[in-house]
Amino acid sequence: MINNDLVQLIERNKARKFNQSIDAEWIEEPPVLNDEKCGLNYICSMNQNYILGQFYDSDTTISFTVKEGIFEKIENFKEQIKSLSLNPSYNDSLQNWIIPKNIRKRLKQKDLLMSTDAYLQEIPAHYLFSGLKLNSITLIPSFTSLVSGKNENRIINNICFTSNSNPDLDQSKNVKEIPDFDSLYFADIEVDNISELFQEIVDSSTTMKSVSETWIKDNIHLYDLIHFAAHSDQNGLYLNKDKLNDGLLSVEEIRKEINLSGQTIFLSSCEGAKGEYKYGEGVSSIAKAFLDAGAGGVVASLWKLNDKNGSELVYSIYDEYSKNKDMSKSLYDAQNNFKTLFPKFKYPFVYITY
Numbered sequence: 204m205i206n207n208d209l210v211q212l213i214e215r216n217k218a219r220k221f222n223q224s225i226d227a228e229w230i231e232e233p234p235v236l237n238d239e240k241c242g243l244n245y246i247c248s249m250n251q252n253y254i255l256g257q258f259y260d261s262d263t264t265i266s267f268t269v270k271e272g273i274f275e276k277i278e279n280f281k282e283q284i285k286s287l288s289l290n291p292s293y294n295d296s297l298q299n300w301i302i303p304k305n306i307r308k309r310l311k312q313k314d315l316l317m318s319t320d321a322y323l324q325e326i327p328a329h330y331l332f333s334g335l336k337l338n339s340i341t342l343i344p345s346f347t348s349l350v351s352g353k354n355e356n357r358i359i360n361n362i363c364f365t366s367n368s369n370p371d372l373d374q375s376k377n378v379k380e381i382p383d384f385d386s387l388y389f390a391d392i393e394v395d396n397i398s399e400l401f402q403e404i405v406d407s408s409t410t411m412k413s414v415s416e417t418w419i420k421d422n423i424h425l426y427d428l429i430h431f432a433a434h435s436d437q438n439g440l441y442l443n444k445d446k447l448n449d450g451l452l453s454v455e456e457i458r459k460e461i462n463l464s465g466q467t468i469f470l471s472s473c474e475g476a477k478g479e480y481k482y483g484e485g486v487s488s489i490a491k492a493f494l495d496a497g498a499g500g501v502v503a504s505l506w507k508l509n510d511k512n513g514s515e516l517v518y519s520i521y522d523e524y525s526k527n528k529d530m531s532k533s534l535y536d537a538q539n540n541f542k543t544l545f546p547k548f549k550y551p552f553v554y555i556t557y
Contacts, residue, residue: 240315244258244317253269254268254320263309274322278322280297294331298331315339317343329552341556342553356467365431366390366412368432375451377456390433393471393514430469440489463498468501470489473504500531502553513548
């Protein structure tokens, strides 16, 4: 491992919750990974021009650096995906920058654990690494948090599927101006279809449509997996108002008012993994807020979803999960096999866990 005190401090910082004091201990040795897993760990410099990387597997630790200019290259990559104009050769070029050749061959048929930093936290790794023949990709805040065993996932036997196709909001300090949302026509269809899929697979499956913010706050802890088919942006999830709440389940409210114990959260909504980057704190996203609240894992999108395509992809992910009971692998396989020409529609989701 690297003995530089500053690098160690950054790695420990990645392991903590938003605005939490640093209490994680630095891992003195490389993380212990079995033969099926490998790890990529990235730490960015303050000026975002220098990236230190480390690769781990069951018997090897390899340190490397990523050359300058990577920030602009990644931003260009994301913009090309969103505009549906990506040149496939650009993917190969960026992959060569981020993963040295001597490491790429060691990734084949492995479950990749990946801890990013700064602007790398929004990189579409699934698409970027699509040609490497991995088994799965799971994002983790840090390898320090992996060692400490935070937020262990619950076994999923009790599921709640919720949908809010037309959120009903009140203006408030959180909702200064009510957004003009398009109706999510497929949101209700989505939860009906996946609920039917799981009726005979789990002990209990509940479907809630036009769910209120207060109901979520009061009941979310009762389920092992909670699915949201709803509108969202970097402010939070848009649900329905009630006597106690305005309908926007904000990032701050998730952190402060929701207490989870290893539940899986599935955000079938726009930009759930996207947020404002705050130096020293990471990306303030809905997904990170749920992890800070105690979720064991979160599925979330890196960009805006297409209502119909997104709903079809979500069903494919759950269909895979019904067979293998592994959310990371289910997400990886479903996105790889989804029939579309455009990476924007094929690779929107990431799976994040502690």
